Amino acid sequence: MKICLLIIALIVSINSFSVAQTSLCGYVYDNKQNHIPFATVRLLQQDSTYIQGCTTDSIGKYTFANISKGNYLVSFSCIGYDSETIAATVNNDTILNAILTENTKQLGEVTVYAEPIIRLDNKLIIRPSQQQTKHSSTGYDLLYNLMIPGIDVNRSTGDVSTFNGSVTLYINGVKSTYLEVKNLRPRDVEKIEYIARPLPANMPAITQPLITLQNKKHREAMSLSMPNRQLDIQKGIITQ
Structure with a gap:
């Protein structure tokens, strides 16, 4: 009899737990209703304690699965x-969309964008600003100051990771070591490419997210030695 009661109690407990779990998802847009890929979304408790995070996919969608019902804060950046934080009450499967305002500074008739960045379907191309370069001493400092969405940089250990795992670092298309990135002079970096989801057709051996730091001097050397050719870092080939 006691065994039967124990089994019933366990079943009720499991069912209650299953019912209490739900999901929160949605899309992140700009003011023109364009989807924003690579946005960082953080799920927080009401006192702003971090719970978990993710980045939006190529169509600006994010998903938090198997979360408990309750009241949360959701941070979008x-x-x-400009960053946005929205209070959300999650009862059943909940949809929460967000609109982010482009961070621009109006100077007369000239619009100066806060960050020089190009967003493509599967990657970001970022050109460091003078301020970001000025306040960086190593390659890791520069990556930290760029604040790439969803990327965590430990400047002491050289660990670079996303919410889902580690990130592989490359310099000029070649896989780099800790010392190579540490000794890289930030002022020599022309641009950084962050590929969140490597394309199997182009890079079949690479499944992890990767960051490539493009060196200015390397580009100049390539132009001098092969003036009619172009190095495709993502595909790892030289084209005419």
Whole structure:
């Protein structure tokens, strides 16, 4: 009899737990209703304690699965946009969309964008600003100061990771070591490419997110030695 009661109690407990779990998802847009990929979304408790995070996909969608019902804060941020925090009550499967305002400074008739960044379907291309370079001593400092969405940089250990795992670092298309990135002079970096989801057709051996730091001097050397050719870092080939 006691065994039966124990089994019933366990079943009720499991069912209650299952019922209590739900999901929160939605899309992140700009003011023109364009989807924003690579936006960082953080799920927080009401006192702003971090719970978990993710980045939006190529169509600006995010998902938090198997979360408990309750009241949360959801923080949205992305390079070039003002951050937004929205209070959310999650009862059943809940949809919460967000609109981020582009962070620009109007100077007369000239619009100066806060961050020089290009967003493509599967990657970000970022050109460091003078301020970001000025306040960086190593390659890791520069990556930290760029505040790439969803990227965590430990400048002491050289660990670079996303919410889902580690990130592989490359310099000029070649996989780099800790010392190579540490000794890289920030002022020599022309641009950084963050590929969140490597394309199997182009890079079949690479499944992790990767960051490539493009060196100015390397580009100049390539131009001198092969003036009619172009190095495609993502595909790892030289084209005419």
